[in-house]
Each structure stands twice: as structure tokens, then as C-alpha cells.
Amino acid sequence: MGDGAAAPACTAAHGTAFGAVPVNPRRGTHLSQHRGGGTTVTTPRAEHHDEPLGIGDASPRLSWRLHSDEPGWRQAAYEIEVTDPATATTTTTGRLDSPDSVLVPWPGEPLRSRARRGVRVRVWGAGEDLPTDWSPRLWVEAGLLRAEDWRAGFVAPTELPGTDETAAVLLRHSFVVGERPVTARLYASALGMYELELNGRRVGDHALAPGWTSYHTRLRYQTFDVTDLVSPGENVLGGWLAEGWYRGRLGFAGGTRGIYGDTTALLVQLELGYADGRVELVGTGPAWRCAPSPISSTSIYDGEHYDARAERPGWSRPGFDASEWSEVRVVERDPSTLVAPTGPPVRRTEELRPVAVTTSPSGATILDFGQNVVGRLRLTVRGEEGTHVRIRHAEVLEDGELCVRPLRSARATDGYVLDGSGPRSWEPRFTFHGFRYAEITGDADLVDVVARVYHTDMRATGSFHCSDPLVNQLHANVVRSMRGNFVDIPTDCPQRDERLGWTGDIQVFTPTAAFLHDCAGMLSSWLRDLAAEQLPDGTVPFFVPVVPARRWNDSPSPAAVWGDAAVLVPWELYQRFGDVRVLRDQYDSARSWVDRVARDAGPDHLWDDGEQLGDWLDPSAPADDPAGGKADPHLVATAYFARSASVVSAMAGVLGETADEERYAALASRVADAFVRRWVGPTGRVEDDAQTSYALALRFGLIPPGPAREGAGRRLAELVRDGGYRIGTGFAGTPVICDALTESGHVDTAYALLMRRECPSWLYPVTRGATTIWERWDSLLPDGTVNPGQMTSFNHYALGAVADWLHRTVAGLAPAAPGYRRLLVRPVPGGGLTHASASHDTPYGTASVAWCRADGELGVDLVVPTGTTATVVLPGRAPVEVSSGRHHWRVPFGGSPS
Numbered sequence: 001m002g003d004g005a006a007a008p009a010c011t012a013a014h015g016t017a018f019g020a021v022p023v024n025p026r027r028g029t030h031l032s033q034h035r036g037g038g039t040t041v042t043t044p045r046a047e048h049h050d051e052p053l054g055i056g057d058a059s060p061r062l063s064w065r066l067h068s069d070e071p072g073w074r075q076a077a078y079e080i081e082v083t084d085p086a087t088a089t090t091t092t093t094g095r096l097d098s099p100d101s102v103l104v105p106w107p108g109e110p111l112r113s114r115a116r117r118g119v120r121v122r123v124w125g126a127g128e129d130l131p132t133d134w135s136p137r138l139w140v141e142a143g144l145l146r147a148e149d150w151r152a153g154f155v156a157p158t159e160l161p162g163t164d165e166t167a168a169v170l171l172r173h174s175f176v177v178g179e180r181p182v183t184a185r186l187y188a189s190a191l192g193m194y195e196l197e198l199n200g201r202r203v204g205d206h207a208l209a210p211g212w213t214s215y216h217t218r219l220r221y222q223t224f225d226v227t228d229l230v231s232p233g234e235n236v237l238g239g240w241l242a243e244g245w246y247r248g249r250l251g252f253a254g255g256t257r258g259i260y261g262d263t264t265a266l267l268v269q270l271e272l273g274y275a276d277g278r279v280e281l282v283g284t285g286p287a288w289r290c291a292p293s294p295i296s297s298t299s300i301y302d303g304e305h306y307d308a309r310a311e312r313p314g315w316s317r318p319g320f321d322a323s324e325w326s327e328v329r330v331v332e333r334d335p336s337t338l339v340a341p342t343g344p345p346v347r348r349t350e351e352l353r354p355v356a357v358t359t360s361p362s363g364a365t366i367l368d369f370g371q372n373v374v375g376r377l378r379l380t381v382r383g384e385e386g387t388h389v390r391i392r393h394a395e396v397l398e399d400g401e402l403c404v405r406p407l408r409s410a411r412a413t414d415g416y417v418l419d420g421s422g423p424r425s426w427e428p429r430f431t432f433h434g435f436r437y438a439e440i441t442g443d444a445d446l447v448d449v450v451a452r453v454y455h456t457d458m459r460a461t462g463s464f465h466c467s468d469p470l471v472n473q474l475h476a477n478v479v480r481s482m483r484g485n486f487v488d489i490p491t492d493c494p495q496r497d498e499r500l501g502w503t504g505d506i507q508v509f510t511p512t513a514a515f516l517h518d519c520a521g522m523l524s525s526w527l528r529d530l531a532a533e534q535l536p537d538g539t540v541p542f543f544v545p546v547v548p549a550r551r552w553n554d555s556p557s558p559a560a561v562w563g564d565a566a567v568l569v570p571w572e573l574y575q576r577f578g579d580v581r582v583l584r585d586q587y588d589s590a591r592s593w594v595d596r597v598a599r600d601a602g603p604d605h606l607w608d609d610g611e612q613l614g615d616w617l618d619p620s621a622p623a624d625d626p627a628g629g630k631a632d633p634h635l636v637a638t639a640y641f642a643r644s645a646s647v648v649s650a651m652a653g654v655l656g657e658t659a660d661e662e663r664y665a666a667l668a669s670r671v672a673d674a675f676v677r678r679w680v681g682p683t684g685r686v687e688d689d690a691q692t693s694y695a696l697a698l699r700f701g702l703i704p705p706g707p708a709r710e711g712a713g714r715r716l717a718e719l720v721r722d723g724g725y726r727i728g729t730g731f732a733g734t735p736v737i738c739d740a741l742t743e744s745g746h747v748d749t750a751y752a753l754l755m756r757r758e759c760p761s762w763l764y765p766v767t768r769g770a771t772t773i774w775e776r777w778d779s780l781l782p783d784g785t786v787n788p789g790q791m792t793s794f795n796h797y798a799l800g801a802v803a804d805w806l807h808r809t810v811a812g813l814a815p816a817a818p819g820y821r822r823l824l825v826r827p828v829p830g831g832g833l834t835h836a837s838a839s840h841d842t843p844y845g846t847a848s849v850a851w852c853r854a855d856g857e858l859g860v861d862l863v864v865p866t867g868t869t870a871t872v873v874l875p876g877r878a879p880v881e882v883s884s885g886r887h888h889w890r891v892p893f894g895g896s897p898s
Contacts, residue, residue: 039068039866041135044080044119047103048343048521048577050459054143054187054223056340059106061581064121064135065845066101066866071885075099075867076126080107081134083118095124095131101867102578102819102843111142113149114185114271143223143340144187144269150335152283154191154265155328157241157290166302168242168295168430170315171266172322173288177232181280183273184230189221189338191331192264193244193430197316198229198237206345207454208430211488212245213339214529214545215260221267221338222345230272237282238316239266242298242430249301250547252497254409259547265331267338289325291315295429301410301497303393304428308419309385343456343521346488348375350453361400364439367449371771372436372795374484374494375454376414378427383444385420390442393435395495395794398786402439406792410497423447434484434495434795436771455483458517459841464806466836471754471806473766478800479516481773482509485797486519489526489545493775493793500543501526504562504616508735509797510569511804514576515840524582527570531589538596540566558596559613560637561732566593567644571651578819578843583651591660594648597641598667605667605674607641608634615692617799618730619760619777623789629730631690635679636732639696642671646700672702684711691719692733698740713744725752727760727777735801742809742828750809751831754802762802773800811838812860813849816871820844823870825862827851829893844868858893862886 046052046060066075076099081092093107101123111117119138122131144150157169186203188196189210196203203224210220242248243264249255270282294311298304314320355370372395381389391414394402404412412433416426425448432454440446464475485491490506490513491499506513506523513519530544535556540563542552570586573579601607614636615621618629627633649664651657679687680703686693694716696702703709719728720741729737741750757763760777768780775796779787786792808814812827820842827836827849837850845865852859864870864884873879874891 038070039066039073039123039125039132041066041121041123041132043136044121044138046119046138046140048518048524050344052138052140053225054141054185054340056143056145056342058110058112058142058145060111060140061103061105062107062119062121063102063104063843066123067845068125068866068884072883073866074126074883075101075123076128077124078104079122079131081120082108083137085116085118099867102821103581111140111145113142113145116141141223143221144338147334147336147338150269150338151281152267152269153285153330154267154333155284155286155288156263156265156331158326158329160290160292160326163292164297166243166248166297166299168240168293168298169290170293170312171239171241171284171288171290171328172316172320172325173237173282173284174318174322175235175237175282177230177235177272177280179274180232181227181230181272182275184225184227185271186224186226187221187269187271188224189219189267190241190246190265191215191219191261191333192246193242194266195240195429196224196238196268198226199231199235200314200317201229203229205347207348208244208346208432208488211341211346212545213525214532215246217337217532218339218529219333219337220341222341226270234318236316236318236320237268237270239268240293240295240429241266242295244430245300248299251500251549252408253550255301255497256548263331265333267333286328286330288328289322290328291322291325298428298430300431300499301412303391303411303413303415303433304431305415306426306428307417308421308424308426309417311419341521342525343519344458345456346454347457348452348454349457349483352451352453354449358400360402360439364441365446366397366402367438367440369436369438369451371480372434372484373451373453373480374432374434374487374795375452376428376432377438378425378450378452379416379440379446380423380425380448381416381418381444382423382447383418383420383442385418387418387444388442389416389418389440389444391415392439393433393495394437394439395435396780396786397437402437403786406786406794407496408790410495412495418444427452432487432494434493453483454487456486456488456522458486458519458522460516461518461841462515462807462839464803464811464836464838466810467834468755468832470757470763470766474762475803475806477766477770477772478512478797478803480771481795481797481800482513482516484772484795486513486517486522490523492543492798493796495795496793500547501545502543502562503530503540503565504542504613504731505796505798507561507565507568508731508801510572511576512801512807514572515804515807518841520573520577520579520582523569523573524585527582527586527589530566531586534566534589534592538592539563540593557610558593558600559611560607560640561613561616563593563597564640564644566590567647567651571647574654575815575818576820578821580654583654587651587655587657590644590648590651594641594645594664594667597644601638601641601671605641605671606634606678607637608678612637615690615730615732617776618692618733619727621730623787626730626791629690629692630688630728631692631733632679632688635675635686635688635693636696638671638675638678639700639702642668642675642702643700645671675702676708680708680712682708684708684713685715686712689715689719691716691723691728691737692730694719695729695733695737695740698744699736710744713740713746716740716744717746717749720749720753724758725749725756725761726758727753727756727762731798734799735804738802738805738809742805747828747830750805755831762799770794773797807838807840811836811849812851813838813840813847820847820865821868823847823864823868824873825849825870826873827860829853829858842868853893856892856894857890860889860891862888
């Protein structure tokens with residue numbers, strides 16, 4: 001039965017065929033109805049910003065989405081109107097014949113610093129004479145785009161007696177305003193971390209600002225609209241300043257302090273605009289004053305301690321006596337390094353209450369929040385003055401007590417000293433923890449407690465559901481691990497003395513990440529740091545930003561999988577978001593990496609020399625040697641060399657770099673040929689006979705079609721079966737093995753691998769109560785004890801990269817053109833599943849696929865966003881092309897699921 005001939009096939013099977021994507025109410029989309037009633041246009045979007053205030057692009061590209069009740073409706077033209085509120089002038093592009101609606105060029109003169117523009121769009125459909133109504137207006141405002149726009153200076157506290165170097169300090173400045181301004185913009189940054197108050201009220205809702213970048217070259221600033229906080233008369237700006245990533249301890253094996261400098265400092269520039277056009281500036285400078293804060297110590301790894309007895313009531317309000325506060329000193333910092341954010345900030349996104357409260361054998365109160373989270377607690381407590389409440393955090397319990405050994409040297413302990421004034425609520429400001437359990441000790445009454453979840457506030461864009469509850473939990477664990485580790489940078493883990501931006505982890509996980517959340521802005525920023533930290537010879541560090549670490553980034557050597565992030569992360573962002581600029585911005589970095597590897601490989605094109613991490617954390621590797629897996633590390637390196645050379649060629653093609661396109665394509669071909677000559681026999685047998693080696697060779701297309709490729713596919717399936725369908729791969733092989741099996745005709749083996757519950761497997765942690773993805777397949781051993789290894793995190797997203805296969809193959813929803821302008825819908829049912837579905841909020845709108853199987857039929861429901869098309873491949877049917885709208889099929893499909 002063909003397109004449109006059946007009712008929605010899967011609705012009855014599992015509620016609704018089209019799962020809803022979570023929407024942040026702060027970002028609710030407004031629609032403008034076409035006066036003909038059929039087409040709507042959303043509010044435009046500038047670059048990858050949901051809140052385009054203080055952006056760093058002078059010519060921000062614009063995107064909008066369309067929805068039409070008419071199947072197959074296509075945009076034929078658009079018109080953009082730009083309004084300048086300062087001059088009350090409006091300009092339009094007039095009608096521009098183009099089907100483009102994603103990241104289209106800015107239509108007017110480049111914005112100057114602080115410029116504000118209103119933008120709205122209307123479109124024409126193919127064959128239509130009348131346009132839609134105008135979309136709602138988007139207000140775009142530029143930040144400070146030039147170094148000379150910064151007139152305030154960084155101020156650092158002078159030495160304050162009785163304070164530890166890890167203490168946070170308070171800074172304040174009083175100023176007088178003659179009349180209420182019509183606009184007030186506050187631009188701020190810090191060497192360290194900061195929070196601001198204006199007249200006693202918190203400025204913004206950002207956490208851990210200004211975030212972590214390669215501070216020597218790039219330091220973010222934030223922009224806040226504080227118009228409603230400024231009043232005629234005396235006003236007070238106040239700031240909390242802590243060392244954060246800038247000066248705090250970072251790295252394992254004891255870590256290093258003061259990596260970026262030994263002085264913390266605050267930068268604030270408040271610009272007040274008046275009705276007559278005057279602008280008044282209030283900024284950090286010598287007139288500011290500082291004093292100790294109640295935060296006696298604060299550390300990313302070790303936690304935060306707060307003494308309520310040291311509070312200074314009213315310190316950021318008018319009328320406070322600061323005559324005894326200390327002077328500050330101005331410190332030099334090149335303002336050209338200040339950059340505006342390209343993505344959202346870290347925010348509190350959720351609150352969780354304990355699901356259980358128990359008493360440990362040692363007598364401590366332990367709170368169980370039911371899931372592994374990243375954030376901190378907010379306590380409300382009552383007790384005598386001087387009472388100390390201590391909070392320790394851990395991901396798991398062992399023998400009824402917190403298991404803190406996996407934290408290594410991170411103390412992850414917060415403390416609060418009561419002032420005896422009655423119930424008081426408190427939450428740390430400048431730290432975060434990875435935990436499910438919190439131990440609270442101290443002679444105080446616990447009135448209330450919640451766990452507050454923090455992460456980069458990315459918009460959720462993807463969902464997946466199927467008939468197997470364990471697979472659904474696995475997917476939920478992937479989502480939670482991503483959120484917990486996307487804390488301004490993509491970290492490896494959020495709990496121990498590490499929390500670093502490992503390049504290999506995000507390299508393998510980017511396809512999954514880009515489906516689940518709109519991470520384009522965040523990862524684009526991180527890639528700029530990668531390029532900034534890349535060595536002149538092209539070597540990519542193991543983690544970005546770089547911190548000193550013995551063996552790793554002290555004198556880094558190029559390593560496959562990790563260094564390939566320079567190529568494969570921007571390429572995946574381009575594929576998922578359709579953003580050509582990320583390729584242009586990262587092209588030199590990507591090319592430099594491949595050229596570096598080519599020099600190491602030499603004329604035989606085999607990268608078979610030097611230390612490699614290989615298939616990191618292969619379960620067969622010794623506990624004390626995570627790189628000692630079965631796959632030949634130089635085979636892995638050469639396979640990745642071929643893959644990255646091929647992708648750089650593709651990048652060059654997109655960018656119009658014809659000579660490079662041809663050169664890197666030829667290089668990739670030579671590397672693939674060398675790979676086969678060195679490691680692959682005529683029957684497809686790979687020398688080391690490792691699952692990862694076959695998977696990489698197949699997935700990267702290194703073995704050409706023919707008997708050898710077919711033999712390699714068969715052998716991979718044999719190895720998986722002979723291994724009892726238990727996982728036999730690590731970081732390199734795990735993301736690709738299910739695809740390699742599927743593409744070589746062994747989809748049943750891929751499903752058997754997915755569905756295995758015994759250790760090591762994807763579902764083993766789920767059966768052990770995991771709520772996030774583990775670093776090791778056996779972070780918790782079958783006997784219930786915690787793995788004794790030094791690397792035992794219970795929140796690592798890398799091995800959750802299998803979710804990309806769930807989206808593309810199990811549910812059958814994949815991009816067939818950059819940005820999902822064309823979809824590939826090819827569900828491959830198996831594994832005993834009776835139904836599966838996925839939805840993704842693409843740049844063009846929400847696409848969704850849902851299928852169910854019963855009584856020898858496969859029913860498929862599909863929604864294609866307006867302005868896009870889909871290639872649909874169903875079992876036993878030739879591919880068909882469909883346009884936007886809702887589509888339904890029923891096709892014969894074997895018998896009932898086994």
C-alpha cells in the first residue's frame with residue numbers, strides 16, 4: 001500500500017507516532033499566519049542564537065522555518081525587512097528568488113557595535129503571486145565588536161588579610177544616575193568566574209560565567225539588558241569574583257594552579273542610554289573597592305565553603321557603608337582577545353528532589369536523587385550559630401557509604417556555616433559536581449533540599465523511543481550524559497579531578513550530540529579553541545583547552561581518533577546544521593592536522609610509528625593499560641588517516657578549493673590502498689583479527705566492494721557471534737561497529753550486540769541501575785563492587801555514540817543533505833522490536849519517523865518538514881522520493897517479531 005493509502009500505522013501501537021521535542025518556554029516559537037490560511041513563518045533566528053543580544057557577528061546570517069498545510073509546498077522567494085529603531089528607518093531586500101531559508105546572508109550593512117535591528121521575513125510559495133504575512137520581528141543586537149569599544153579596565157582585588165587564595169571576593173562601586181535611562185546594557189567578563197548584582201538584584205541567570213576558553217587567545221564576555229534595574233539616584237554595581245578555571249587547580253595527578261595567571265580580575269562596562277541620545281558609561285576602574293566574601297574557598301574539583309556569619313547585608317545596595325573596603329588595582333589585558341559567545345550559557349535547567357533518604361553505616365544522612373546529575377544542592381537548614389554542615393557527593397554507594405575513590409583527588413565537598421538567624425537557604429556559586437548521592441553531616445535541621453541541574457542551556461532537538469524499555473533507558477542515559485558533560489565545553493566526565501575537553505570523546509560523539517541538542521554554537525566555539533591550541537606543526541592536543549598534564553599535553557604527539565577531531569567534528573556539524581562557515585573557519589586547522597599525519601606516515605602512507613591510544617578501553621585491555629586492546633593501534637591510526645584525508649577533500653569541495661579537493665582525495669585513496677596491502681588479506685581477513693579493525697575498515701570504506709569486503713563483513717559477524725554478542729570494542733570501534741555490521745548485511749548480528757545484557761554490553765549498565773553512560777563497560781563489576789581502576793567514571797558519553805545508530809538505522813531518520821534539507825528515511829527493524837520512532841528538530845522544522853510491525857506488515861509514518869524532501873527506503877521496496885507533509889505506508893515484512 002503506497003503513500004497516503006493508510007491511516008497512521010503506528011499510533012495505536014505506542015500512543016503517538018510523532019514524539020514531541022521538549023521546548024523551553026523561554027524560547028517558545030511564535031507563528032505568523034499566512035493570510036491565505038495555509039502557510040506560517042516563524043520568527044527568524046540569527047546565527048545559532050536563541051537570544052541574539054550582544055552577539056559578535058556584524059553580519060549575522062538569518063534562518064526561519066515554514067509550515068504549510070499544503071503537502072509539497074516549497075518556498076520560491078523571500079523578502080527580509082530590517083528596521084533601525086534608532087533612526088526609525090526601514091529597508092527591505094525586495095523579493096529575492098531563492099528557496100533558501102537557513103543561514104541566509106545578512107541583508108543590509110554590517111552592524112556596528114551596539115547596533116540594534118528588528119528583522120522580519122515573508123516568503124512566496126512556488127507558483128504563488130502573493131506572499132505570506134510578515135513573520136514576527138526578531139530583535140538582533142550587536143555586542144562590542146572592536147577592541148577600542150572597551151573603555152573599562154580589569155580590576156583585581158588587593159591582598160585581603162585573612163583570606164585564602166581560593167576564596168571568592170566581593171567588588172562594588174556606587175554611582176549616581178540623574179534620570180532613568182531608556183536603555184542600559186552591561187558588558188562583563190572576568191579572569192576567573194563572576195556573578196553580578198545591581199542594586200541588590202542578580203544580573204542575569206548565567207552560571208560559571210564567562211565560561212572556559214583558551215584564555216590566552218579568547219576570553220568571552222556576556223551582555224545583559226539591565227534597563228529595569230537602574231534607578232535615578234544612587235546605584236550600586238557589585239560582583240562576586242572567584243578563581244574558577246582561570247587560576248584554580250586543573251588536571252589530574254594533583255593538577256596545576258594558575259595555568260592562565262596568578263591574578264583574578266573583573267571587567268564590567270555599564271552603558272546607560274538616555275532619551276536625548278546621551279550615553280553614560282560606568283565601568284570597572286580604580287574607584288572600585290573590594291572585601292572578603294562569605295565564600296572562604298571555592299574550587300571546581302574540591303567544592304565550595306560558605307560562612308553565613310561573614311555576610312555583608314546590603315553590600316550591593318545603595319546606602320551601604322563601604323568606607324573600610326580595600327582598594328583594587330587595574331590589571332592589563334589585551335581587549336582584542338574579548339569575544340562574544342556563539343552559543344548559550346550554562347544555566348540551571350532542572351530541579352530534583354531526593355527519591356530516598358537513608359542513614360549510612362557510619363551514621364551519615366545520604367540523599368538519593370534517583371539519577372546521576374551534574375550541578376549542586378540547594379539546602380535550607382536551621383541550627384545554632386557556628387554549626388557546620390558538610391555535603392559530600394558521589395555517583396555510587398559501596399557498602400552503604402559514598403564511594404569517593406573514583407573522584408581521585410577531587411574532594412567534591414561543600415560546606416556551610418550557619419549564622420543562627422533561622423532557616424537559611426544556600427547553594428554554591430562557583431563549583432559543580434557529578435553525583436547521584438549526597439552525604440550531609442552536621443548538627444543542623446535539614447528543612448529542605450533540592451539538586452539543581454546545570455549545563456550549557458542547549459535546546460533539545462531529538463528524541464527516540466522503541467518497544468524495549470532497556471533500550472529506551474540506554475537512550476535516556478545517553479541524553480543525560482551529554483547534558484552533564486556539556487558544561488561550557490564538552491568534557492569527558494563531571495566528577496573527578498579531570499573534567500577536560502578530550503578531543504577523542506567529542507569526535508566520536510558529535511553525530512549523536514548534534515541530533516539530541518542544538519550544540520552548533522557551543523561546539524563552534526570549542527573548535528575555535530582547538531585551532532588556537534593546535535601546535536604550529538598541526539598536532540592537536542588530547543584535550544582543549546590545554547592544561548599541563550604529564551604524558552598528555554606537556555609535549556603532545558599526534559594521536560589518531562583524538563587529533564581527528566579537527567576534521568571530523570566540523571564536518572559533522574556541517575552535515576547536521578548545514579553551516580558552511582564552520583568548515584571555512586576550521587579548514588586550515590583540519591588541513592594542518594592531515595598534513596601533519598602525512599608527514600609522519602611518509603611515502604608508504606602507513607601511520608605505523610609512534611605512540612597511539614588505539615582502541616581505548618577495549619574491554620580486553622588490561623586494567624592498567626587502557627590502550628592495550630586487541631586492535632593494532634597503528635592500523636587504527638592509518639584507518640583514521642584515510643578517513644580524515646577523505647573528509648578534508650570533501651570540505652575543500654564544499655569550499656570551492658578545487659586543487660585541495662583533488663590532492664586530498666588522491667591522498668585518501670593512496671592511504672586506503674596502503675591500508676589494504678598492509679593489513680587485509682585477499683579473503684578480507686584483517687591481520688590482527690580484531691572487531692574494531694574490521695569495523696573501521698568497513699565503515700570508512702577502506703576495503704573496496706568485492707569478495708574481500710564481503711569476507712571482512714562475514715568475519716566481523718563471526719567474531720561478534722563467537723564472543724557471545726558481548727562488546728569487544730573501545731572508543732574507536734564502538735561508534736562504528738553496528739553500522740559496519742548493518743552495511744555488510746549482518747543487521748541481525750548488530751541487533752544481537754545491542755540487546756546483550758551481560759557484561760560487557762550497552763545494556764549491562766542499564767540492568768545495574770545506570771542512569772548515565774559509564775566510562776568503562778564494567779565501571780560497576782557484576783559482583784556489585786566498583787571497578788578498582790583509576791579511571792572509573794559513571795558519567796562518560798563516548799560509548800553512548802551508539803545512539804546515532806539508533807536514530808539513523810533503528811528508527812530510520814538520517815540527513816541525506818547538509819542540514820537535513822533532504823532526509824534519508826530507511827528504518828531497519830530487528831532485535832525483536834515491535835515499534836520504534838525518532839523525531840528531530842531540523843533547521844527546517846521537525847521531522848519524525850515511526851514504525852511498527854505486526855501480522856506480517858510494517859507500518860511506517862513519516863513527517864517531512866516544509867521545504868524539504870525525503871528519500872524513503874522500505875524493506876522490499878524501491879526507493880521513493882516524497883515531498884513535505886505526512887506520509888503513511890504499510891508493506892509486507894516477514895512474520896511477527898521473534
